Amino acid sequence: MAEITLQDIIKPENLVYKKTDLMTDKPLSYCPGCGHGTAHRITMEVIEELNLAEDTIGVAPVGCSVLAYEFMNVDMTQAAHGRAPAVATGIKRVWPNKVVFTYQGDGDLAAIGTSETIHACNRGENIVIIFINNGIYGMTGGQMAPTTLPGMKSSTSPYGRDVAMMGNPLKMTELVAQLPGTYFVTRQAVHTPAAVRKAKKAIKKAFENQRDCKPGLSFIEIVSNCNSGWKMTPTDANKWMEENMFPFYPMGDIKVDGQLVK
Amino acid sequence: MAKVRGAIVVDVEKCKGCGVCLPACPTDVIDLASEVNGKGYHYAFMNQPDECIGCSNCAIVCPDGVITVYKVKLNR
């Protein structure tokens, strides 16, 4: 066997993976190891693969991903806190042939924007909602979120979430799956290569549903980490997520093609 | 029998040294450098380049999208 050098391998014709051009070159504002970047990238990869970029309008939330429009290289609108599903409704209703998605965190979608989320789902708006659940308010510095686990520590539940006093975590995804207006509801993760591949498949299905005018909203929860908020290294955070978040927020499809599967 | 060789190129200045790519690599190619980049991060690099099979796992989980992957098939 002839020796092969790195120079021989690193050639354009041997390229197998590079960041999509639908992600800008701006360095991401997220903490090291944060799942937001991966979720952004696979969303944009799907839009590229489905050749939808020219017809896509995204809606960014308030939260860590408030600047999503700096990184996603498509037309974007930044919405007020929690209002992204209403903003997306407005866009989709006046541009029914465009592809409209929101990208929201758990504070945005599951606390202040609960009403907008549930009603957009219940009306069956033909949009995609990508919901990043990391169990905490990341941007404001690690406060308790509606999705914070029982007993989980945050800066506003420093001794752990006391359910009797602070209430229960909200499983938005199970909740919206019950509404007749949702067509596809799934929960995914992006912390391992296998998880990313699955999540991307789900996102692709969601955008295909919209493109093909399937009746209803496609809702994708991505359970993610917040190593800064959880005060762990990125790899420890991913491990902790598997051990603690996944049992409470189980992975997999909940509703497919308008039918509950779980 | 065909053997596969791969290589990754890390955008060193954009790498945040999170290390998420390390456990994703099936052949333990990647490590974090002892040196730091301009932002002070210990960036990812191919510590054992001969082992890389170009599977793209590292690039797929990289939150910052800083890894580009190349792959060739070698005929022996």
Next chain:
Amino acid sequence: MGELKLMKGNEALAEAAIRAGADAYFGYPITPQSEVIEYLMAEKPHERTGMVVLQAESEIAAINMVYGAAGAGKKVMTSSSSPGISLKQEGISYIAGAELPCLYVNVVRGGPGLGTIQPSQADYFQSTKGGGHGDYRQIVLAPASVQEMSDFVKEGFDLAFKYRIPVLILSDGVIGQMMEKVELFDPIPRWTDEEAIANSPWATTGKKNGTERRIITSLDLDSHKMEEHNIKLQEKYKEITKNEVRYELIDCDDAEYIFVAYGSSARIAQKAVQLARAKGIKAGLFRLITLFPFPTVKMREMCGKGIKGFLAVEMSAGQMVEDVMLAVRGCAKVEHFGRYGGIVHTPEEVLAALEQKIIGG
């Protein structure tokens, strides 16, 4: 001559929205303006023109639907009444910050809080001084008739797109609920998608290959850029103040006393002018049509021409009167009169106030 009809103010406004080529209306019912969405739903504008009408889950959702659709370059509007308008303020601030064109309507009722469903003009401060957070202004048109409820829809959309600014039609329960003859303007076709894209190249309509993407946002974490943006907004407001002041002067040529009023109060004050003149008092009416921009220059100019006093007549505890004082700057007497909390004053009360507070005072 356009089509003549006997209509409620709220209905005329709704009909005008369809005729003005609006692409969408997003609203939520509240008294005394629910006829707007009721009329629209009954008229099936989706069949007449393709206009979207959607009853949102809240006023908050409705204004954010407006934000989304306006950011996508379409002609959109919402309407509500005072408590509902308070809920919309966050969205309006975002719309102003992101410089989006839209039309919204407040059919004002008495407050504060849930207040009453009866007419009021107590939302003047909210309408002209901001309402939501941040240094922003909006164009405020004050209709005094059912005719103007119709006409201002068309004019409002034109101004909104000319300046990329939210335009508010500040009506009240009287004008919204009263029936009058109205001459409807001829329908304007809705913009085609191509026209909408051409009219608003800044809008999010899908990034075409090789073009820069469009971003609708009110956020900039770089304070220097944020200040620049604010300066740009202020320049725009100056331009509007220079170009778009609208008012009507009635019997002011020889007047010694001026009623300053807008909306339904202006109708009442006009009768008070007649009552005053019958008694030999030389009164006139300065009817404001735009509340922002306020006709400061004209009012100041009138001061030096034999005017002895201004009576600000408004259904509030005294809000517009502050702008009259700022315009007049002490060169004539300025007083306020108005009933509030849902009570509409009579022409006799207005005249009596002039006699007591300005002439006799």
